[in-house]
Amino acid sequence: MGRPPCCEKVGIKKGPWTPEEDIILVSYIQEHGPGNWRSVPTNTGLLRCSKSCRLRWTNYLRPGIKRGNFTPHEEGMIIHLQALLGNKWAAIASYLPQRTDNDIKNYWNTHLKKKLKKFQSAIDPHMASDSTTSTSHQLNIVSRRSLSEGSLDNMASHVTLKNNQSSTYASSTANISRLLEGWMRSSPTPKTLSNTNHLKLNASDDLQDQETPAGNLVSRREELESILSYENLNNVASWDRSTCDSTQSDNKLNPRCGRVANDGEIIHDDHLVPDHDQKNKQIIRCESSTSAPPLSFLEKWLLDESAGQVDDDQMMELSPMSSV
DNA sequence: AATCGCGCCAACCGCATCGCG
DNA sequence: CCGCGATGCGGTTGGCGCGAT
Structure with a gap:
């Protein structure tokens, strides 16, 4: 038997969000901040799954989002x-x-x-x-x-x-x-x-x-x-891009699996061939700097x-x- | 005016990863 | 170290709008 769908609960609403739902979600997040999405549907009474709430917030309701044509x-x-x-x-x-x-x-x-x-x-x-x-x-x-x-x-x-x-x-x-x-x-x-x-x-x-x-x-x-x-x-x-996973917010982006020192200089770990080795991943992931991180x-x-x-x-x- | 086709995009789904006990 | 729940991510889908016929 396969994995059950994420939102298999009966009564979970799908499809486009209504303005009312948006308001409920926004006011909840304004009060509690984003995160702990699991509790959002319960606490707000929204008939949406936690994923849906998070997605709606991050892709649409979050402040500072620019919509429209790309420059x-x-x-x-x-x-x-x-x-x-x-x-x-x-x-x-x-x-x-x-x-x-x-x-x-x-x-x-x-x-x-x-x-x-x-x-x-x-x-x-x-x-x-x-x-x-x-x-x-x-x-x-x-x-x-x-x-x-x-x-x-x-x-x-x-x-x-x-x-x-x-x-x-x-x-x-x-x-x-x-x-x-x-x-x-x-x-x-x-x-x-x-x-x-x-x-x-x-x-x-x-x-x-x-x-x-x-x-x-x-x-x-x-x-x-x-x-x-x-x-x-x-x-x-061709290599597994996850070895240089830049999605970690505090990592410096380095396309060639080197390390980036705090001054922005690239330090190569040429012995670190891209692979799936978790230990290497740890090394490849770059150290975060202190305040006001330098541009990568x-x-x-x-x-x-x-x-x-x-x-x-x-x-x-x-x-x-x-x-x- | 009606129908069709197509493009766009919000939202869904499922896998990957993280983090905690 | 392991298991499990929570969250993140990327591929895909479905519905809406709009132009063409």
């Missing part, structure tokens, strides 16, 4: 974070505090997937059907431009134009890197990167052994570019990339929200 910047962030983290909607949502994971998930499924398809067709018809080409990698290219230029639609037309200019474009990592490199040069906030070394497409590169230019910013950028490289992204896509590596990078495009309000949004 191009939000779009870019979602695409980029999705490429890095996969379908970890809660983790992605923590970087867009005004959006719920459900919202982001819906937006991804209804809008961004389609846009990606459109983009794939534009960038290379073969690529779109080539299962060996990492979707994450394509998305990273898209998202970085999207962050910089404002929208995915612009990106698709940009790439179409680029393809027309060069009929020899092929879905190779080299060409992809060239595309990315071209963008890096045209980035609104160019950085002093080593021209020869700033795209690393070999997953066997040992990051620890690389000589990096002085300055954390540059080394981190190189770090990320390595992460974003084709092979590494495939790795990221990824946040800094995102901020950096979109500099000049992001207004102050959006900047504020970049801090991962502590769980409610």
